[in-house]
Amino acid sequence: MSAPLLPDETDLAILRALQADATRSTPALGRELGLSQPAVWRRIRRLDEAGILAGRKLDLDLEALGFGVTVFLGVKLGARGRVSLDDFERAITAIPEVQTVEHVLGLYDYRLRVVARDLADFERVLRRRVLTLPGVGNVEANVLLSEERLAGPL
Known part of the structure; x- marks a missing residue:
């Protein structure tokens, strides 16, 4: 090896x-x-x-595409025994507005980055898609006000 x-x-x-x-x-x-x-x-x-290049991606200007709101959701699963993490991850990644799904340690089980056209559109995504998933307990939303892109150190 x-x-x-x-x-x-x-x-x-x-x-x-x-x-x-x-x-x-x-x-x-x-x-x-x-x-x-x-x-x-x-x-x-x-x-x-060597696997150092993890892929190539295209960064889109979400605002130019009509997605004016980005919200970070902290999701705490409620019924641990009833829904597996794999089932939740499969269901949440099927929602197109959910851009990233991160399994985290801390107050919440997952951190999601969700994009929407406006706050009303975000409310629709939250109520009709995210909150209806089995196992979802507590959810906290943080609306992105601005974002600075800082390249990570190598």
């Missing part, structure tokens, strides 16, 4: 550049980092094969 890949400073520079803009070409990255295009491509492929 081989040792896990530990990224060096060049790998970290490539990862930071891709985090900022994953659409940049390998020649552009190479010019920026002082590497050849094949060297950048080999390093990206190695990082991908």
